Amino acid sequence: MIYELRIYETVPGRLPDLNNRFSTITLKIWERHGIRQAGFWTTLIGESNMTLYYMLAWESLAERETKWTAFQADPEWHAARAKTEANGPIVAKVTNYILGPTPYSSVK
Template sequence: MVYELRVYHCVPGRLPSIIKRFDTVTCRLFEKHGIKQVGFWTVAIGESNSDLVYMLQWESLADRDKKFGAFAADPEWIEARARSEADGGPIVASITNSILVPTSFSVLK
């Protein structure tokens, strides 16, 4: 198992838009493509309260490439992303992405 930690650093004022997009479209499309989420978080105390943090679980890097590639190319995703940005422009200013491998003592393996 490998885990992917993704942090979406939102354009100021746009965090509610990305939360809505994940809640109404993205998570459903993740399920459609077999993408397993570990969890989603917003920052209550920390560097930025306009970040969305989430973690995905993959069988392998090849599994990630296959499933995330299919998600990214899905016409429904492409249209939903464009629609969500039509009213106020881009939602995400930048993305921080890390691929994590569990240690021998991690409860997540």
């Protein structure tokens, strides 16, 4: 398994909108595309309370490429994203990392 860590820094005041979009729209579209989430987190103590962290689990880079590309091209996703951003952008910056577990990791 490989994991993708994605970090979304939101526009001030828009983290609730991003959380709502994931919980009511994005996860359903991901399910249709076979995209598996490994967890979502927000900051309880730390520098910023406007950031969403999440991880996706992939069998391989090839699986990621196929499924993520299909999701990004999905017309339902484009329409939903446009609707949720009618009052302006939600996300100010996205950072992502593709991670592989170490031999001693409890997560493989």
